[in-house]
Amino acid sequence: MNPIGLMKFITSHPLNRAAPLQAVGRFARWQIASRLVGGPIYLPFVAGTGLMVSRGMTGATGNWYCGLHELDEMAFVLHALRPGDLFADIGANVGSYTVLAGGAVGADVLSVEPLPATFERLSANIRINGLEQRVEAHCxxxxxxxxxxxxxxxxxxxxxxxxxxxxxxxxxxxxxxLDDLCGDRRPVVLKIDVEGHEVPVLNGASKVLDSTAVKAVLIETNGSGERYGVVDDAIMSTLSNRGFTPCRYDWEARKIHPVTGGERNTIFMRDPQAMEATCRQAPRYSLVNGSV
Incomplete structure (x- = not known):
């Protein structure tokens, strides 16, 4: 994202509406500090958690600028999970969702990141938040x-x-x-961010997805599978055929709305009405720029 586009994203982000200048200040402080330090910097995240962030980590720096980079999706994870639930973070990158679920909520986490260098950063964020006993990480x-x-x-x-x-x-x-990774365990919520490889991941998860213990699947539906000859309709049909309804989450009203087609990210829910009731009962979580 170019600097002008990034500044528009930051100042227009819903969590920054009340204090856009403070958001710009966080951006400026990061730009200065990251150049002076030249290595990872600890940045506050959600509810007393933090992330070790280096220059170029666009998702992690987006959390610093905006509280939650992917607002509806991250708020859904916070509101849908409870302590002791199992969350699967497939394509964990440096661990934003892993820390959300394990550190802020207190859920157990299966965290999967394929690239060794990125896995080292994920592991560092697990350690810095004291989550070694709660997160099972796989490279x-x-x-x-x-x-x-x-x-x-x-x-x-x-x-x-x-x-x-x-x-x-x-x-x-x-x-x-995923079936082999989970064994007899069943995540309550799955987040799958694999940049177009979603259908093979789902095809390897038939036992998991057939379980009624799985309440929601948060997955990218942004057309990235087309480079591999796979359209988003294949994701929609795979999950719809297993009883999941495509939805979006309104973090502010804590309401769930069924959708007819995929958005950039789509949350597939087995029982949207029950999930909405769960989300409404969740506590609020503090952020660098407010709470959700």
């Missing part, structure tokens, strides 16, 4: 079968399964299925 990918897959490296949150013949830096990583 691997997920797909429809066990094996190895080539991933891009150096693209921050946009790293993905590499296409044949691409002139990009890559590395080979082991993959397994």
């Amino acid at each position: 691997c990918g997920l797909s429809d079968r066990a094996g190895k897959i080539t991933f891009t490296v150096g693209l921050d949150t946009m790293n993905r399964v590499a296409l044949p013949g691409e002139n990009l830096a890559t590395c080979e990583v082991p993959v397994m299925t």
Whole structure:
């Protein structure tokens, strides 16, 4: 995102509406401090948690600028989970959702990040928040079968399964299925952010998805699978056929609205009415710029 677009995003973010100048101040302080320090900096996050952040981590810095970078989706995770629930963070990157669920809520977390360098940063954020006993982290990918897959490296949150013949830096990583990873465990909420590889991940999760213990699946539906010849309709049909309804979450009213098509991120819910009741009963969580 270019500087003008980033500034518009920050000042127009719903959590910054009441104090846009303070948001600009957080942006300016980060730009200065990150250049002076030159390495990871601890930034406050949600409800007493924090993230170790370095320059170029767009998702993590977005949390500092805006409280919650992906507002509706992150607020949903905070409101839908309870202490002791199991949350699966597939494509964890440096751990924003892992820390939300494990640190702020007190849920147990299965955290999966395939790239070794990013996994080190994820592990650091697990340690800095004292979550070693609550988070089970795996340095691997997920797909429809066990094996190895080539991933891009150096693209921050946009790293993905590499296409044949691409002139990009890559590395080979082991993959397994979500069914094998979970065993007899069933996450209450799944977050899947795998930059277009969603359908193979879902195809390797038939036992998990067939369980009524799984209440919601938060998944990208932004067309990124088209580079692999897969359209978002395949995600919609896979989850709809298992009894999930595509929805969006209104964090402010704590209301759930069914949608007919995917948005950038779609939350598929097994029972939207029951999930709305759960979200309404959740406590509020403090942020750097307010609360949700």
